[in-house]
Amino acid sequence: HATLGVMGGGQLGRMFVHAAQRLGYFTAVLDPDPHSPAGRASHHHIQTGYSDAHGLLQLSSLCAAVTTEFENVPAGALQALAVRCPVAPGAAAVAIAQDRIQEKAHFTASAAESGVMAGVSCAPYAVIETPEQLQAVPADLLPGILKTARMGYDGKGQVRVKDAAGLAAAWADLKQVPCVLEKMLPLKAECSVIVARGWQGDIVSFAPQCNVHVDGILAVTEAYEGNMPPALAARALDAAKSIANHIGYVGVLCVEFFVIEDGSAHGALVVNEMAPRPHNSGHYTLDACDVSQFDLQVHAMAGLPLPQPRQHSPAIMLNLLGEVWLDAQGRAHTPDWQAVLALPGTHLHLYGKTEARAGRKMGHLNITGADVASVKATARQAAAILGLPGFEGV
Numbered sequence: 001h002a003t004l005g006v007m008g009g010g011q012l013g014r015m016f017v018h019a020a021q022r023l024g025y026f027t028a029v030l031d032p033d034p035h036s037p038a039g040r041a042s043h044h045h046i047q048t049g050y051s052d053a054h055g056l057l058q059l060s061s062l063c064a065a066v067t068t069e070f071e072n073v074p075a076g077a078l079q080a081l082a083v084r085c086p087v088a089p090g091a092a093a094v095a096i097a098q099d100r101i102q103e104k105a106h107f108t109a110s111a112a113e114s115g116v117m118a119g120v121s122c123a124p125y126a127v128i129e130t131p132e133q134l135q136a137v138p139a140d141l142l143p144g145i146l147k148t149a150r151m152g153y154d155g156k157g158q159v160r161v162k163d164a165a166g167l168a169a170a171w172a173d174l175k176q177v178p179c180v181l182e183k184m185l186p187l188k189a190e191c192s193v194i195v196a197r198g199w200q201g202d203i204v205s206f207a208p209q210c211n212v213h214v215d216g217i218l219a220v221t222e223a224y225e226g227n228m229p230p231a232l233a234a235r236a237l238d239a240a241k242s243i244a245n246h247i248g249y250v251g252v253l254c255v256e257f258f259v260i261e262d263g264s265a266h267g268a269l270v271v272n273e274m275a276p277r278p279h280n281s282g283h284y285t286l287d288a289c290d291v292s293q294f295d296l297q298v299h300a301m302a303g304l305p306l307p308q309p310r311q312h313s314p315a316i317m318l319n320l321l322g323e324v325w326l327d328a329q330g331r332a333h334t335p336d337w338q339a340v341l342a343l344p345g346t347h348l349h350l351y352g353k354t355e356a357r358a359g360r361k362m363g364h365l366n367i368t369g370a371d372v373a374s375v376k377a378t379a380r381q382a383a384a385i386l387g388l389p390g391f392e393g394v
């Protein structure tokens with residue numbers, strides 16, 4: 001009756017809990033929210049803040065190993081846990097992913113270290129922590145995106161800026177916290193790679209998936225052979241693995257990439273950011289693969305063998321944000337699940353959140369089928385029923 005623990009009680013924690021429970025583990029969730037999706041699905045729910053010494057002690061005494069489900073867990077809390085039980089990913093790796101400045105430095109370092117990553121760089125950027133650095137920003141980084149170094153997600157904490165005046169105003173609006181300014185790149189597409197690395201450095205991976213974002217939030221993931229040129233896919237996979245190796249990562253890691261126009265037929269890869277946990281773009285693995293990203297998270301932290309996952313069906317994932325539950329006037333309504341679930345190969349996942357707000361991740365719909373054409377056709381029908389955006393490009 002070993003217990004596995006997770007810091008954070010959101011939907012990622014909930015899907016981790018389900019995977020752990022399937023293997024017979026008990027689970028413990030630390031999250032202050034009494035209604036957290038993972039807390040309500042777990043055997044133990046420790047309702048304290050993430051840095052609460054008593055809560056951390058309780059979690060580490062209960063658990064054979066602890067993982068995290070969101071990247072803003074204080075690194076100090078993971079360090080405190082690690083004194084008493086194995087923690088994967090570790091505090092150092094999570095700290096890197098929490099800070100865009102450190103993250104970019106590590107991407108650049110792993111590019112230099114491994115020949116594999118040659119040609120996979122970050123977007124041109126400048127660090128802005130002081131008014132002097134703001135003044136010194138090279139003009140060729142504009143137009144660009146100013147991103148807070150810490151705490152941003154789903155496009156929050158980012159401002160698109162056209163010129164030097166706009167940049168100065170945006171930095172003032174962000175209260176002059178440490179930021180990076182990235183050059184606005186001409187995106188052809190976006191993709192991500194999920195790898196899992198064990199305590200001994202063994203590594204397995206899913207094939208790269210293509211992602212469509214709307215207003216900075218993931219809307220659609222396409223996961224099937226032919227979703228991107230094979231040479232680009234291979235390069236993204238190698239880059240993700242070398243990043244995981246470079247930081248001695250243990251657990252599930254997602255690396256996001258841009259494919260940009262560079263005049264070549266397929267475009268060039270640019271590494272965007274990483275998430276030290278399973279990722280929204282990997283939710284299709286729950287229904288389209290023999291081993292999901294959450295299964296790998298359980299295996300990695302618990303020191304079980306890491307099986308190389310096999311994808312058995314082409315898949316498309318449609319994210320279900322709060323808008324799906326709101327009509328044009330913003331009033332709550334129930335989506336037509338009868339019509340959606342009547343479509344072949346639809347797998348509905350709802351996170352048990354009670355309040356639907358615009359932009360809030362409430363669930364996702366995985367669509368699988370025998371071939372890519374039928375998966376796309378079904379996804380189009382489901383998107384039409386639910387009024388989902390982001391599907392034009394698929």
Ligand code: ATP
Nearest residue numbers: 123145152153154155156182183184185213216273
């Ligand atoms: P996440 O929820 O994935 O953690 P985030 O808030 O950390 O998101 P980013 O991944 O940095 O944000 O950016 C969100 C989206 O904005 C990207 O997926 C991409 O569509 C767009 N974007 C970000 N940076 C750039 C850039 N330099 N050039 C063009 N588009 C960009």
Ligand code: MG
Nearest residue numbers: 152153154273
């Ligand atoms: Mg991010």
Ligand code: MG
Nearest residue numbers: 154256272273
């Ligand atoms: Mg992102």
